[in-house]
Amino acid sequence: MAFKKSDGLFIALIVVILTIFILISGEEKTSRVPNDEIHARFYPIIREQGKKAGEKFCGECHNEKQIPFPKDHPPKFRCLFCHKLKGN
Numbered sequence: 001m002a003f004k005k006s007d008g009l010f011i012a013l014i015v016v017i018l019t020i021f022i023l024i025s026g027e028e029k030t031s032r033v034p035n036d037e038i039h040a041r042f043y044p045i046i047r048e049q050g051k052k053a054g055e056k057f058c059g060e061c062h063n064e065k066q067i068p069f070p071k072d073h074p075p076k077f078r079c080l081f082c083h084k085l086k087g088n
């Protein structure tokens with residue numbers, strides 16, 4: 001069976017839909033970013049410059065050496081899609 005261009009598009013579409021599905025399903029039950037002395041400084045960055053700007057900092061502490069993720073943690077490419085700020 002030849003691999004057609006439309007097959008690639010179809011697979012890409014499925015991947016996109018699955019990703020959105022995972023993000024949405026993670027959103028509701030996921031713990032929020034604490035508004036404590038560690039995390040409070042990210043709140044204005046995230047509110048004013050957006051999620052991507054804030055996420056750059058998460059990995060400084062949340063990595064396997066310092067604060068390992070729970071074993072069953074889902075793919076962690078965009079923290080703030082799942083971990084919402086408090087009070088939003």
Ligand code: HEC
Nearest residue numbers: 031032033034036038042054055057058060061079080083
């Ligand atoms: C300076 C180090 C540091 C940075 C940077 C950092 N964190 Fe944390 N984070 C911690 C520590 C320490 C804890 C555990 C204690 C606490 O709850 O504050 C924690 C806990 C958490 C928790 C778990 C809260 C809970 O309910 O158990 C989440 C979610 C989290 N951080 C998300 C983030 C996100 C998203 C970012 C990036 C915007 C981030 N953190 C940046 C140190 C950091």
Ligand code: HEC
Nearest residue numbers: 022023026029030031058062070074075076077078079082
């Ligand atoms: C696809 C959704 C998703 C993404 C993206 C994501 N997480 Fe999580 N995270 C979860 C879920 C689900 C849990 C387990 C349930 C919980 O504790 O909220 C979790 C748990 C955690 C915990 C432990 C919380 C606790 O209560 O012990 C920390 C810390 C954390 N994530 C930080 C991060 C950081 C930092 C990033 C970005 C590098 C990130 N997460 C990206 C969904 C996500």
